Amino acid sequence: MKSWVPGADDSLFGLDNLPYGVFSRDGEEPRVGVRIGDFVMDASAVAAYGGDPGDGPHLAAAWDQPSLNAFLALGRPAWDTAREWLVEVLGNEVHAERTAPHLVPVAEATLHLPFVVADYVDFYCSLQHATNVGRMFRPDGDALTPNWQHLPIGYHGRAGTVVVSGTDVRRPSGQGRPGSDGGPPAFGPSRRLDIEAELGFVVGTPSTQGTSVPTGAYADHVFGVTPLNDWSARDIQAWEYVPLGPFLGKSFATSISPWVTPLAALDAARVPLPGQDPEPLPYLAVDGPAGYDIAYEIVLNGEVVSRPPYAAMYWSPAQMLAHLTVNGASLRTGDLYASGTISGDEREQRGSFLELSWGGTEPFGRDGRTFLEDGDEVVLRATAPGVLGGRIALGEVAGKILPAL
Amino acid sequence: MKSWVPGADDSLFGLDNLPYGVFSRDGEEPRVGVRIGDFVMDASAVAAYGGDPGDGPHLAAAWDQPSLNAFLALGRPAWDTAREWLVEVLGNEVHAERTAPHLVPVAEATLHLPFVVADYVDFYCSLQHATNVGRMFRPDGDALTPNWQHLPIGYHGRAGTVVVSGTDVRRPSGQGRPGSDGGPPAFGPSRRLDIEAELGFVVGTPSTQGTSVPTGAYADHVFGVTPLNDWSARDIQAWEYVPLGPFLGKSFATSISPWVTPLAALDAARVPLPGQDPEPLPYLAVDGPAGYDIAYEIVLNGEVVSRPPYAAMYWSPAQMLAHLTVNGASLRTGDLYASGTISGDEREQRGSFLELSWGGTEPFGRDGRTFLEDGDEVVLRATAPGVLGGRIALGEVAGKILPAL
Numbered sequence: 159m160k161s162w163v164p165g166a167d168d169s170l171f172g173l174d175n176l177p178y179g180v181f182s183r184d185g186e187e188p189r190v191g192v193r194i195g196d197f198v199m200d201a202s203a204v205a206a207y208g209g210d211p212g213d214g215p216h217l218a219a220a221w222d223q224p225s226l227n228a229f230l231a232l233g234r235p236a237w238d239t240a241r242e243w244l245v246e247v248l249g250n251e252v253h254a255e256r257t258a259p260h261l262v263p264v265a266e267a268t269l270h271l272p273f274v275v276a277d278y279v280d281f282y283c284s285l286q287h288a289t290n291v292g293r294m295f296r297p298d299g300d301a302l303t304p305n306w307q308h309l310p311i312g313y314h315g316r317a318g319t320v321v322v323s324g325t326d327v328r329r330p331s332g333q334g335r336p337g338s339d340g341g342p343p344a345f346g347p348s349r350r351l352d353i354e355a356e357l358g359f360v361v362g363t364p365s366t367q368g369t370s371v372p373t374g375a376y377a378d379h380v381f382g383v384t385p386l387n388d389w390s391a392r393d394i395q396a397w398e399y400v401p402l403g404p405f406l407g408k409s410f411a412t413s414i415s416p417w418v419t420p421l422a423a424l425d426a427a428r429v430p431l432p433g434q435d436p437e438p439l440p441y442l443a444v445d446g447p448a449g450y451d452i453a454y455e456i457v458l459n460g461e462v463v464s465r466p467p468y469a470a471m472y473w474s475p476a477q478m479l480a481h482l483t484v485n486g487a488s489l490r491t492g493d494l495y496a497s498g499t500i501s502g503d504e505r506e507q508r509g510s511f512l513e514l515s516w517g518g519t520e521p522f523g524r525d526g527r528t529f530l531e532d533g534d535e536v537v538l539r540a541t542a543p544g545v546l547g548g549r550i551a552l553g554e555v556a557g558k559i560l561p562a563l
Numbered sequence: 564m565k566s567w568v569p570g571a572d573d574s575l576f577g578l579d580n581l582p583y584g585v586f587s588r589d590g591e592e593p594r595v596g597v598r599i600g601d602f603v604m605d606a607s608a609v610a611a612y613g614g615d616p617g618d619g620p621h622l623a624a625a626w627d628q629p630s631l632n633a634f635l636a637l638g639r640p641a642w643d644t645a646r647e648w649l650v651e652v653l654g655n656e657v658h659a660e661r662t663a664p665h666l667v668p669v670a671e672a673t674l675h676l677p678f679v680v681a682d683y684v685d686f687y688c689s690l691q692h693a694t695n696v697g698r699m700f701r702p703d704g705d706a707l708t709p710n711w712q713h714l715p716i717g718y719h720g721r722a723g724t725v726v727v728s729g730t731d732v733r734r735p736s737g738q739g740r741p742g743s744d745g746g747p748p749a750f751g752p753s754r755r756l757d758i759e760a761e762l763g764f765v766v767g768t769p770s771t772q773g774t775s776v777p778t779g780a781y782a783d784h785v786f787g788v789t790p791l792n793d794w795s796a797r798d799i800q801a802w803e804y805v806p807l808g809p810f811l812g813k814s815f816a817t818s819i820s821p822w823v824t825p826l827a828a829l830d831a832a833r834v835p836l837p838g839q840d841p842e843p844l845p846y847l848a849v850d851g852p853a854g855y856d857i858a859y860e861i862v863l864n865g866e867v868v869s870r871p872p873y874a875a876m877y878w879s880p881a882q883m884l885a886h887l888t889v890n891g892a893s894l895r896t897g898d899l900y901a902s903g904t905i906s907g908d909e910r911e912q913r914g915s916f917l918e919l920s921w922g923g924t925e926p927f928g929r930d931g932r933t934f935l936e937d938g939d940e941v942v943l944r945a946t947a948p949g950v951l952g953g954r955i956a957l958g959e960v961a962g963k964i965l966p967a968l
Binding site (some may be wrong): 303318347399403410 | 570601644681682684687699701709710713714716717718719720721722723724726733735736737738741746747748752772773774777796799803804805806807808809810811812814815816862886889890891892893894895896902952957968
C-alpha cells in the first residue's frame with residue numbers, strides 16, 4: 159500500500175498512520191486536516207468534491223469545522239468509512255491531480271488544539287510510577303495504596319487548561335509545605351516543576367448518564383490517542399493533595415499533541431498487558447491484547463533523557479473507560495482521559511523528572527537537571543509498529559517553560 | 564420598589580431577586596427567562612422591543628439562546644445594565660401592557676440546565692464539615708489535615724454529569740472496601756448514598772491562562788450563585804479516594820437549581836466570615852463582609868431534616884476563586900465552583916447524611932434514615948435577606964433516587 163504523496167512512504171506518517179488535527183494557514187479559518195508525510199491534507203476541501211468512495215460529501219461538513227468534535231460525534235462506522243476513503247484518496251494515484259492542491263506543507267500550517275475538551279480525567283496506571291511516587295511521597299507507608307491493584311485510580315483534571323503542543327507554559331506559583339518551625343506555608347514560584355509523559359485517549363461517542371460502558375465497547379467510544387504532558391508542580395501538589403487529591407499542582411497546564419491518531423493505526427501495536435494479579439473484578443475483564451507497544455522518548459533541550467515504554471502499563475485503556483463509567487457517569491464527545499505517567503522498570507525509562515532525579519536527589523542528563531528550569535523545552539516523542547510493517551509516529555508534544563510572573 | 568406583576572411583591576421572587584434560568588414551553592426552543600413571582604419572563608422577547616432603558620436590544624440576542632453562557636460572557640457592566648433594565652420593566656407599570664404577554668406561569672414552563680458547565684470544581688470550605696468527616700474517615704489521625712486552615716481545599720469534579728433540579732438520580736454501583744478477610748473488594752450498588760448541601764458559584768468573565776484573579780476581582784468574574792447537591796456514594800469514595808481524591812463516589816451526578824441568582828441580589832446577605840486563624844497568606848486576604856447569610860433547609864420526603872447555615876463557612880467565595888487561579892489556571896465562561904458541604908455547629912445543621920447519621924450509626928428524621936433509600940426525594944431550599952427588607956429565595960434543588968440498574 160503506497161501513497162502518491164512525495165516522501166510519505168518513507169516517513170513515519172504514511173498511509174498506515176493518517177492522524178487528524180486542526181490547522182490553518184495565513185489567517186484562514188481553522189479546519190480539519192489529515193497528516194500525510196510532511197503535508198496536511200485539507201480534509202473537507204478534498205471530501206467536498208463528492209463522488210468519492212466512502213461518503214465524502216457527508217464527511218466534508220464534519221471536517222469543515224474548527225475542531226474535531228463534529229467528526230468525533232459521528233461514531234465508529236463513520237470513522238472507519240473515513241479511513242477507507244483517506245487510504246483510497248491518498249493511495250490511489252487517480253486522485254492525485256485534484257487532491258495535491260489541497261496538501262499544505264506542515265511547516266506552513268498553524269496547528270490548533272485538535273478538539274474541544276469536555277471532561278479531562280487523569281489515571282495512574284503504571285505500577286512502576288505509582289511505586290516510585292509512593293516510596294517518595296509516603297516513605298513511612300506501603301508504596302502502593304491498598305486499592306491500586308483493584309482499580310485504575312483516576313481523578314478529574316482541568317479541561318480548560320489543556321493546550322496544544324508548542325504553547326509556552328508559565329511556571330506556576332502557589333503554596334508549599336511550611337518549614338519545620340511550624341511557620342506559615344511557603345509561597346512563590348514552584349521550585350519542583352515537572353513533566354509527566356502520558357498517553358491520552360479521545361472519546362467520540364457519548365454515553366447515557368446512569369449507564370456504564372463495558373470494556374468490550376472501548377473501540378466504539380474511543381476514537382484515538384494523543385501523547386500528553388501532564389505538567390506538575392510537585393511542591394504545590396505535595397502540600398495540597400491530602401485529602402482530596404491533586405489540584406493546583408496540575409491545573410495550570412496540560413499539553414497534548416496537535417494530532418489524534420485513530421485506534422485503527424495502532425492495530426499492529428496491540429500487545430497483552432504485563433499481567434494483573436489479583437485478577438480484576440468482572441467489569442474490568444479484558445479479552446485479547448489490551449495494551450499498546452508505544453515507545454516514548456523524553457527530550458530535554460534536545461537530549462533524550464528517558465525512553466518510557468507504554469507496553470509496561472498495568473491498566474489498559476478499555477479498563478480505564480469501564481471504570482470511569484461503572485458508576486453511571488456519562489461520556490461526552492471530546493472527553494479526554496489519560497494513562498498517567500508512563501514509567502518502565504529501568505531508571506532511564508522513568509516518565510517524570512521526579513522519578514528520574516529520585517525526588518531531586520540524583521541529577522540526570524547532560525546538564526545535571528533535577529526539576530525544570532526557566533527556558534527548558536521538553537518534547538515528548540512516541541512511535542509504534544504500523545500495520546505496513548514499519549513504524550508510525552504519534553504527534554509530538556512540545557512545551558517551553560516561561561518564568562513565573 | 565413594587566412590581567406590577569401579580570403576587571410578585573408578596574413572594575420570595577420579588578424585584579430584589581430576579582434570578583435567571585433557561586425555560587421552554589410546549590416544544591418551543593429553550594431560551595433565557597427571568598423569574599418574577601410565579602412567572603418566568605421571556606427575557607429576549609421583552610428586550611427585543613428595543614428602545615427600553617439599558618440597551619435592551621443588545622441583551623436580546625444574548626438571551627435568545629438555549630443557555631445563559633452568551634449572557635454570562637458579556638461581563639459585569641452588562642449584568643448590571645440588565646438588572647437595572649429588569650427592575651424598570653417589571654417595576655414600572657408603564658411597561659406592563661406589552662410585557663405581560665411574555666410572562667409564562669412557572670408551572671407551565673420546562674426548566675433546563677441554566678448554563679453549559681465548563682469546568683466544575685468542588686471545595687471543602689466548612690470547618691465543621693471537614694472536622695466531622697475527618698473524625699469519621701480518619702479516626703486515628705487529626706480531624707483536619709495540616710493544610711486545611713491555610714488554603715481552601717478543592718478538586719475537580721465531572722462537568723458532564725451536572726444536571727438540573729428535578730432530574731432523577733440513578734443509584735451508582737462500584738467498588739467498596741474489601742472485607743477484613745483480605746478478599747476482593749465489594750462490588751454492587753452503593754449502600755451509603757448521600758447528599759451534600761452546597762452553594763455553587765457561576766463564572767461569567769473568563770481569565771487568561773498564566774495569570775491569577777485577585778480576591779478583589781471576585782464580582783467581576785462571578786455572575787451569581789445556585790444551590791447545589793453534590794450526590795456522594797460514601798462507600799465508593801472511602802475505598803477510592805487515597806491518594807488522588809474522590810472520583811466515582813461523586814462523578815455520577817451533581818444537581819443544581821434551574822435558577823442562577825445574581826450577586827447583586829445577595830447584597831443584603833453579605834456578612835463577615837466567622838474568623839480565620841491563622842491569618843491567610845496575602846493572596847487570600849479579603850476586605851469587608853466576604854461571607855453570605857443564606858439559610859438552607861434539607862427536605863427529605865417532605866420533612867425538614869436539617870437547616871445548614873451558609874454564614875458559618877470558613878472560606879469565602881472570593882478566596883476560593885483566588886486560590887483556584889493563583890497557579891495561573893484560567894477561567895472560562897460557565898465555570899462552576901462549589902463551596903463544599905455546608906454544616907453548622909449543631910447536629911441539626913449538618914449538610915450531609917453522613918454527618919446527620921454520624922457515619923450511619925445514629926438514624927435521624929421521621930423514618931430513622933441513615934443513607935438514601937431508593938425512591939427518596941431530597942429538596943434543598945435556601946433563602947437570604949433581600950435588599951428590600953424581606954427575604955429572597957434561591958432556586959430549589961430537587962432529586963429522586965432511582966434503583967441501581
